[in-house]
Amino acid sequence: MKLTTEQFTALEQELDNIKQQVQTQLGDTDARYIRRVLLVQRLSALSGRILLVLGFITPWLWLAGVLLLALAKILDNMEIGHNVLHGQYDWMNDPVLHSKRYEWDIACDAGSWQRTHNFEHHTYTNIIGKDRDFGYGLLRLSNDFRWRLRNLWQGGTYLLLSMLFQWGVSYHELAAQRVFAGKKKADRHTQVSDSELKKAFFGKGARQLVKDYVFFPLIAGPMWLWVLCGNLLANLIRNLWTSTVIFCGHFTKEVYAFNATECEGESRGQWYYRQMLGSSNFTGPTWLHILTGHLSCQIEHHLFPDIPARHYPAMAKQVQAIAAKYAIPYNTGSFVRQYSTVFLRIMRYSLPGGDKAVKAL
Amino acid sequence: MLGNQSSLTLYFLPLLQRLASGFLPGQYRASLLCRQWQTADMLQLSFNVSGRWPGFVPGQHVLLTLQHNGRYISRPFSICSPLSLWQSQQHIQLCCKINRAGEFTPLLNQLKNGAVVNISKAQGDFYWQQPATAAVFVAAGSGITPVAAMLLSQRHWLAPVSLFYRCRGSENAALLSELTQLAARQPLFTLTLSDSRTEPAETLQQQLMTNSSKQFYLCGPAGFMQQIRTALTNSGVSAAQIRQEQFGLAIAAPAEHMAAGLQLSASFIRAGISTQVTLNPQQSLLQNAEQHGLAPRFGCRMGVCFQCVCDKVSGQVRDIRSGALSGHGAEQIQLCVSQPVTELVIKL
Numbered sequence A: 001m002k003l004t005t006e007q008f009t010a011l012e013q014e015l016d017n018i019k020q021q022v023q024t025q026l027g028d029t030d031a032r033y034i035r036r037v038l039l040v041q042r043l044s045a046l047s048g049r050i051l052l053v054l055g056f057i058t059p060w061l062w063l064a065g066v067l068l069l070a071l072a073k074i075l076d077n078m079e080i081g082h083n084v085l086h087g088q089y090d091w092m093n094d095p096v097l098h099s100k101r102y103e104w105d106i107a108c109d110a111g112s113w114q115r116t117h118n119f120e121h122h123t124y125t126n127i128i129g130k131d132r133d134f135g136y137g138l139l140r141l142s143n144d145f146r147w148r149l150r151n152l153w154q155g156g157t158y159l160l161l162s163m164l165f166q167w168g169v170s171y172h173e174l175a176a177q178r179v180f181a182g183k184k185k186a187d188r189h190t191q192v193s194d195s196e197l198k199k200a201f202f203g204k205g206a207r208q209l210v211k212d213y214v215f216f217p218l219i220a221g222p223m224w225l226w227v228l229c230g231n232l233l234a235n236l237i238r239n240l241w242t243s244t245v246i247f248c249g250h251f252t253k254e255v256y257a258f259n260a261t262e263c264e265g266e267s268r269g270q271w272y273y274r275q276m277l278g279s280s281n282f283t284g285p286t287w288l289h290i291l292t293g294h295l296s297c298q299i300e301h302h303l304f305p306d307i308p309a310r311h312y313p314a315m316a317k318q319v320q321a322i323a324a325k326y327a328i329p330y331n332t333g334s335f336v337r338q339y340s341t342v343f344l345r346i347m348r349y350s351l352p353g354g355d356k357a358v359k360a361l
Numbered sequence B: 001m002l003g004n005q006s007s008l009t010l011y012f013l014p015l016l017q018r019l020a021s022g023f024l025p026g027q028y029r030a031s032l033l034c035r036q037w038q039t040a041d042m043l044q045l046s047f048n049v050s051g052r053w054p055g056f057v058p059g060q061h062v063l064l065t066l067q068h069n070g071r072y073i074s075r076p077f078s079i080c081s082p083l084s085l086w087q088s089q090q091h092i093q094l095c096c097k098i099n100r101a102g103e104f105t106p107l108l109n110q111l112k113n114g115a116v117v118n119i120s121k122a123q124g125d126f127y128w129q130q131p132a133t134a135a136v137f138v139a140a141g142s143g144i145t146p147v148a149a150m151l152l153s154q155r156h157w158l159a160p161v162s163l164f165y166r167c168r169g170s171e172n173a174a175l176l177s178e179l180t181q182l183a184a185r186q187p188l189f190t191l192t193l194s195d196s197r198t199e200p201a202e203t204l205q206q207q208l209m210t211n212s213s214k215q216f217y218l219c220g221p222a223g224f225m226q227q228i229r230t231a232l233t234n235s236g237v238s239a240a241q242i243r244q245e246q247f248g249l250a251i252a253a254p255a256e257h258m259a260a261g262l263q264l265s266a267s268f269i270r271a272g273i274s275t276q277v278t279l280n281p282q283q284s285l286l287q288n289a290e291q292h293g294l295a296p297r298f299g300c301r302m303g304v305c306f307q308c309v310c311d312k313v314s315g316q317v318r319d320i321r322s323g324a325l326s327g328h329g330a331e332q333i334q335l336c337v338s339q340p341v342t343e344l345v346i347k348l
Helices: A005-025 A028-056 A059-085 A110-123 A149-163 A165-176 A194-219 A221-250 A268-277 A286-291 A295-303 A309-325 A335-348 B013-019 B083-089 B105-110 B141-153 B176-185 B201-209 B222-234 B254-260 B285-291
Strands: B028-037 B042-049 B061-068 B071-078 B091-097 B116-119 B135-140 B161-167 B189-195 B215-221 B242-247 B264-270 B273-279 B309-314 B317-319 B331-334 B338-340 B344-347
Touching: A005 A268, A005 A309, A028 A059, A028 A221, A028 A309, A028 B013, A059 A110, A059 A221, A059 A286, A110 A165, A110 A194, A149 A165, A149 A221, A149 A335, A165 A194, A165 A221, A194 A221, A221 A295, A221 A335, A268 A295, A286 A295, A286 A309, A295 A309, B042 B105, B042 B116, B061 B091, B061 B105, B071 B091, B071 B141, B083 B091, B083 B141, B091 B105, B091 B141, B135 B141, B135 B201, B135 B222, B141 B161, B141 B176, B141 B215, B161 B176, B161 B201, B176 B189, B189 B201, B201 B222, B215 B222, B222 B242, B264 B285, B273 B285, B285 B338
Parallel strands: B135 B161, B135 B215, B161 B189, B215 B242, B264 B344
Antiparallel strands: B028 B042, B028 B116, B042 B091, B061 B071, B061 B116, B264 B273, B309 B331, B309 B344, B317 B338
């Protein structure tokens, strides 16, 4: 199944062409689209926060407020924040929608996210030992990892991680650098000192906590408890949703993982190939794609992380055709089907044994 | 803090832009009053500027920002109108050379009357330092714009002032009628036209030599100014007496640089400290910066992770991946996939 050098070069050429076609069309339509999403995000955040206070009229208004605030946080994190921080809209030269300036409504500091996600995860996708997103150092997702006793209750760990997902994401880099606990790893290089990491982690985290659990409850006066609980619930909904979407991107049944040695000195074509095998898509209506920040097209996102995400569904058709041509597995299915395989994987590998995700290609 | 953006204005920007189209924080709105061709390629634009705009010193320029194809683009233009026009009517005029093959300037000719654009505060340090002493101005082509603003704004003439205006014939001399009128009513001001098609630059240089002035102001294309500057310093004028503003960058294709083995240089500004380095045009800016002991933040070194994005103040770069050339103005670039094409100023 492994491709020849000529095939890798041809694959690289074909995928580069798809990217270039979209790049040349970027313009007004993309700018209008993302500005409209930003406007909807702002309006739902503002109306959500107001409705939470109006909960004294009827609790239904409070509930609508919770849902609108959760929607605002999901749009901010997924379709706007994640994509803007990838530099998808840097070409617009916009004062808000720029990878260097954007800060999002989540506990994780944008700079830390760019290091762990944009760099580590997107460069070394699914390389065992290099991409810490494969199991987040908490879950055993394949037999490439030795079984430990704590894996026995990883179903519970997974549920907790999902509920507190923003904090998991925010702590991710500090865990990797062993800032608070554990022995430093000799092979990890970083340009950011531990004290800078701590400052960003506590600074951003505290700002988020003060905003949602001190400031807004305080200005709500007698409705403070309603507002506090509403914010807590909105954050919980966002955490569960983002975690679910992200788990569907790399931990489905047929996903592949890799050894560091086989990826050394790889060509761009080989990098593309690895991105296709290491990611999985799910299908659904347009609104679902938008709520996932188009991470429902995880394969296309991994091939073209800096292309505005609204182009992924159209690009997916072309990518799928190319995958078929080179007989590269293209992992897609309905949301329910993909998620159930993720859940089964977490459960299966809580017990010893099983298959390796690093497979002979 | 509340909106996770650096200011609440930025958080509310999508809403503010609905209310006032084209609103940009830190910029001032200017609405177009009229367009008028000064010469075949010099377009004069008159704007009514928002009252919040802090004003200008004649000789300064503004950055004009337009939105085109979803993208904000900015270019600097010198103000060519006198200060009195701004003070009395809040109007300013820009005289812009339209490059029909360019990305930005043709858009200026498509602006409708009443269209709103954004301008920055006036910036630049090219202005008349000592209006009470004798001075010589040398302007070439579109370099006349800041010079015209300085001369037309002058109210009390105390010492002789000469302007040498080099252009391709009087039909290509923008703002000529205003300057001729000034020369007619002001005996201390002399205007000398120098036709670049018939007169060699040496004639102009000789005319300058005979002048005993203590101040020289030069504005024009890079090559022309270098020539005049060298001639002046050779005849004993000290560098402190010469002030200049460069118009139109000396652009050379990267291939030419490589063939000629020419060296480019760049200033990297980090936390306010500028470091001048010699660039290797065949390497990325990231590699260049690192070789000179600067350590810009980086990640994937392949254009994916956007950690090395930084502000380019001026100069042109080429995208190593696509070969696409950037603009010359201020914009953001990824160091790891950018190759120098011209001299650069970069904020790390």
